[in-house]
Amino acid sequence: MDCMRKKVNEEIKRGWIGSNCECPYHPAHFTHQDCSWCYCPFFPCNDRTFGCEVETKHGPVWDCTDCLFIHRTDVCKFIYEEIDRLGIEDANDTRFKDIFESAKKKYWKKGKALMVVGATSDAGKTVTVTALCRILHDRGYLVAPFKAQNMSLNSKVTLFGEEIALAQDLQAKAAGLKNPDSHMNPILLKPKGDCVSQVIICGKPFKDYDAETYYSEFVDEVGIGIVKEQMEFLKDRYDFVIMEGAGSPAEINIYDKDIANMRAAEIADADVILVINAEFGGSFGYAVGTIKLIPESDRKRIKGIVMNNVRGDPKCFGAGISTLEEITGVPVIGIIPHADVNLPKEDSESLRSSEQGSGPLIGVIKFPHIANFTDLDPLLLENVRIRYIEKPEDFLGVAAIILPGTKNTISDLNWMKEKGIANSVLKFKGRGPILGICGGYQMMGKTLDDSEGLENGEKKVYEGLGLLDNTTRFPSYDKCIRRDQGKLNIGDLGEFTGYELHMGISEVNEKPLFTIEKMFGDPEQEGSVREDEKLYGTYMHGLFDKPSFRRHFVSVMKNDFTENCPAKDYDASVEENIQKLADIFEKNLDMKTIMALLGVNE
Amino acid sequence: MSILFLGTSSGCGKTTVCAMMCRYLHNRGFDVAPFKASNLSLNSVATSDGCEIGMAQAFQALASGIEPDADMNPVLFKPSGDRRMQLMVNGKPCMEVNETAHADHGMLVRTVRDAYSRLESKHDVILCEGSGSPAEINLFATDIANTGLMKSIGVPAVLVCDIDRGGAFAAIYGTWRLIPNELKPKMKGFIINRFRGDIRLLGDSLQSMEELTGMKCLGILRYERLKFPDEDSLIISRGYLSGDDANEAFLLNLDTMISHAEEDGFDFDSLMKYIGLN
Numbered sequence: 001m002d003c004m005r006k007k008v009n010e011e012i013k014r015g016w017i018g019s020n021c022e023c024p025y026h027p028a029h030f031t032h033q034d035c036s037w038c039y040c041p042f043f044p045c046n047d048r049t050f051g052c053e054v055e056t057k058h059g060p061v062w063d064c065t066d067c068l069f070i071h072r073t074d075v076c077k078f079i080y081e082e083i084d085r086l087g088i089e090d091a092n093d094t095r096f097k098d099i100f101e102s103a104k105k106k107y108w109k110k111g112k113a114l115m116v117v118g119a120t121s122d123a124g125k126t127v128t129v130t131a132l133c134r135i136l137h138d139r140g141y142l143v144a145p146f147k148a149q150n151m152s153l154n155s156k157v158t159l160f161g162e163e164i165a166l167a168q169d170l171q172a173k174a175a176g177l178k179n180p181d182s183h184m185n186p187i188l189l190k191p192k193g194d195c196v197s198q199v200i201i202c203g204k205p206f207k208d209y210d211a212e213t214y215y216s217e218f219v220d221e222v223g224i225g226i227v228k229e230q231m232e233f234l235k236d237r238y239d240f241v242i243m244e245g246a247g248s249p250a251e252i253n254i255y256d257k258d259i260a261n262m263r264a265a266e267i268a269d270a271d272v273i274l275v276i277n278a279e280f281g282g283s284f285g286y287a288v289g290t291i292k293l294i295p296e297s298d299r300k301r302i303k304g305i306v307m308n309n310v311r312g313d314p315k316c317f318g319a320g321i322s323t324l325e326e327i328t329g330v331p332v333i334g335i336i337p338h339a340d341v342n343l344p345k346e347d348s349e350s351l352r353s354s355e356q357g358s359g360p361l362i363g364v365i366k367f368p369h370i371a372n373f374t375d376l377d378p379l380l381l382e383n384v385r386i387r388y389i390e391k392p393e394d395f396l397g398v399a400a401i402i403l404p405g406t407k408n409t410i411s412d413l414n415w416m417k418e419k420g421i422a423n424s425v426l427k428f429k430g431r432g433p434i435l436g437i438c439g440g441y442q443m444m445g446k447t448l449d450d451s452e453g454l455e456n457g458e459k460k461v462y463e464g465l466g467l468l469d470n471t472t473r474f475p476s477y478d479k480c481i482r483r484d485q486g487k488l489n490i491g492d493l494g495e496f497t498g499y500e501l502h503m504g505i506s507e508v509n510e511k512p513l514f515t516i517e518k519m520f521g522d523p524e525q526e527g528s529v530r531e532d533e534k535l536y537g538t539y540m541h542g543l544f545d546k547p548s549f550r551r552h553f554v555s556v557m558k559n560d561f562t563e564n565c566p567a568k569d570y571d572a573s574v575e576e577n578i579q580k581l582a583d584i585f586e587k588n589l590d591m592k593t594i595m596a597l598l599g600v601n602e
Numbered sequence: 603m604s605i606l607f608l609g610t611s612s613g614c615g616k617t618t619v620c621a622m623m624c625r626y627l628h629n630r631g632f633d634v635a636p637f638k639a640s641n642l643s644l645n646s647v648a649t650s651d652g653c654e655i656g657m658a659q660a661f662q663a664l665a666s667g668i669e670p671d672a673d674m675n676p677v678l679f680k681p682s683g684d685r686r687m688q689l690m691v692n693g694k695p696c697m698e699v700n701e702t703a704h705a706d707h708g709m710l711v712r713t714v715r716d717a718y719s720r721l722e723s724k725h726d727v728i729l730c731e732g733s734g735s736p737a738e739i740n741l742f743a744t745d746i747a748n749t750g751l752m753k754s755i756g757v758p759a760v761l762v763c764d765i766d767r768g769g770a771f772a773a774i775y776g777t778w779r780l781i782p783n784e785l786k787p788k789m790k791g792f793i794i795n796r797f798r799g800d801i802r803l804l805g806d807s808l809q810s811m812e813e814l815t816g817m818k819c820l821g822i823l824r825y826e827r828l829k830f831p832d833e834d835s836l837i838i839s840r841g842y843l844s845g846d847d848a849n850e851a852f853l854l855n856l857d858t859m860i861s862h863a864e865e866d867g868f869d870f871d872s873l874m875k876y877i878g879l880n
């Protein structure tokens with residue numbers, strides 16, 4: 001205690017310092033925190049709004065772990081002003097008690113909660129809460145994320161050895177908080193299969209429940225109490241609590257037992273915004289149905305609709321938006337364009353590659369205009385794994401590369417060069433098979449001649465990857481549409497079937513891959529192959545349907561590609577993506593309404 | 603004799619459900635053909651007479667035991683980026699559609715109607731698939747594949763919903779509610795697709811949905827870990843496929859799906875009745 005008083009005395013003499021970025025522990029609590037009172041002059045304040053009493057070997061001790069109040073700049077400055085005004089010189093001065101009371105009166109207010117619910121589980125609730133946490137943090141507020149109940153297999157361990165969902169950990173980081181804790185996700189359900197989940201309460205394993213007993217026994221007896229308690233805890237310490245719902249709030253079969261959505265909003269007395277994923281269409285139906293199926297008394301809380309993940313022109317919703325507002329009585333407060341961000345994903349459903357198993361890994365370039373990707377489905381008949389490649393880092397470990405079809409060869413070729421993917425493909429050459437199909441095949445050539453501007457609008461000649469000695473021209477708006485069958489020119493010379501759908505004609509200076517057999521007339525040669533360099537190219541869609549080529553391709557894959565893959569600092573990339581996401585939301589969300597819902601009238 | 607499979611969103615499984623029904627009727631000796639008035643798709647296939655149609659209809663034709671035919675998908679839009687699309691009409695490139703160049707709505711309606719009549723004269727039963735969600739209130743005026751098709755050929759409809767994403771009840775109710783009132787009597791039933799979990803948890807909610815909408819619940823299809831050709835989504839590499847020939851593997855999966863549906867008490871009889879088969 002004496003030692004502490006000494007430190008406080010030093011702080012009194014030294015005066016206000018603001019955020020101390022020099023300190024090796026900085027920031028111990030949150031970004032931009034005020035470090036003037038590293039040792040609290042109020043200790044022990046014995047006020048449970050900020051700290052709590054814990055039992056130790058040496059008896060009860062006042063614990064300040066969760067206190068953020070003393071790190072608010074306005075509070076820190078106020079303390080110095082009062083010290084000056086009252087002429088305090090020593091840490092033992094009893095008048096600190098009065099300063100504490102007036103600081104609390106002046107600067108503490110119970111926090112306000114706002115809830116984000118989603119029409120579906122993939123609505124984008126997590127990213128919306130993440131974005132809001134960051135936007136509000138950037139505006140200087142203390143914000144905490146909260147999800148009453150999360151069902152997830154992906155959890156993180158907090159500084160205090162508790163387990164919380166990955167999403168809340170991420171959101172807490174977006175809010176600038178250094179130590180995400182279990183208050184932010186007090187109930188975590190970890191599915192164990194067969195409808196049984198392990199229930200984690202405040203970060204510690206509690207008990208296994210099956211779905212039915214969870215709803216009939218746990219929810220009312222234990223669950224509600226926990227949500228109430230943790231919500232109060234956060235509201236005491238933060239300006240705002242941004243809550244995330246779970247699944248849809250309109251599941252009429254479990255409505256009364258659902259503590260993750262509208263009941264949590266009621267407990268927190270929070271207004272609610274409804275997020276809808278527009279990517280799969282049906283947004284209007286989902287919005288109307290969700291709002292209408294929620295009982296009147298709860299429906300009143302819904303104050304805004306956000307259309308998320310909108311591809312294309314937001315104007316395409318046209319008059320639909322005003323009709324929707326009329327039917328539901330809820331305004332649309334944001335139309336958020338699809339955001340190309342890379343953040344840790346919560347549920348496996350959004351993982352679109354198939355990397356389970358032990359087979360060799362095929363990297364498929366995920367062109368922005370990727371087309372006819374069903375060509376790859378039959379590869380599942382072999383023991384292989386597939387990964388979609390969007391950046392050079394994704395090449396790590398691949399044993400083969402496929403450049404699939406695209407609806408816009410030129411623009412996707414440019415995209416591939418800009419992203420550095422073209423470079424990685426060239427470096428991969430010789431290590432494993434590289435296959436181009438249709439548009440991907442055209443890219444593998446030396447030149448792509450669009451001097452009529454038919455493929456990409458601009459009249460220009462483009463340089464291909466140069467893997468094959470071919471030239472493709474786009475001389476007219478004609479399209480080759482035909483079905484083919486015949487024999488493979490390599491491997492077991494087995495049969496193939498397929499079809500061609502392409503604009504553009506290629507002048508081929510390579511050994512052909514297929515011999516197309518015609519009902520009438522001479523056979524034709526198609527495609528390109530360099531067996532020694534493991535390069536393959538063809539216009540033939542459906543080429544993996546029959547086993548011959550498929551098996552040949554898989555047999556050529558052996559060594560994987562582990563070098564030359566730039567590794568990026570993961571935390572830095574997460575931080576970068578959070579900021580990008582927040583910027584997109586801030587630009588497209590009616591922040592005035594959001595602030596008003598949080599009780600701030602700008 | 604026909605029915606239209608509508609979906610509460612794209613990717614809800616209407617393609618697969620329609621293919622399953624094609625297969626079911628084909629296995630029972632019916633002469634059945636698939637039809638999708640208008641398709642927005644990146645995956646397409648060439649027919650034997652050099653026409654291009656959506657991948658999904660080719661797959662459904664396979665399930666029906668017939669050759670793909672341009673009449674099965676008379677209008678096909680192929681996005682090529684920057685809000686540009688290639689419009690294929692009757693299997694051939696027609697024009698580039700972009701912000702300033704639109705396709706003539708009257709022409710598309712006529713194309714669809716003509717293709718449908720040709721197909722109807724060739725086959726006994728036509729199983730239609732809608733496009734995206736039928737409840738896009740901003741698109742009602744120009745729709746040709748959902749409510750537009752219901753109006754132009756008077757086909758009854760059932761609604762397919764993916765329950766795995768959550769919000770299924772809201773989706774069914776909201777979609778139904780936004781369907782124009784004069785078409786609501788044609789909305790015969792709904793199908794819950796991709797169900798996993800404890801069926802007891804659904805309680806009497808399905809009955810409530812029937813009461814709220816007047817549509818009959820035709821059944822709950824389980825979450826299948828089977829691989830089918832996916833139309834629009836990039837979720838290509840999930841699911842089970844076995845054998846040597848990809849097409850045969852797909853058919854095998856459809857048969858498995860049918861036997862699962864029968865096991866789970868799927869109401870094929872009511873569906874047959876709505877189609878007009880007794």
Ligand code: SF4
Pocket residue numbers: 040041042043044045046047050051052063064067068069070
């Ligand atoms: S809880 Fe906060 S205000 Fe109270 S003594 Fe601890 S640090 Fe100071």
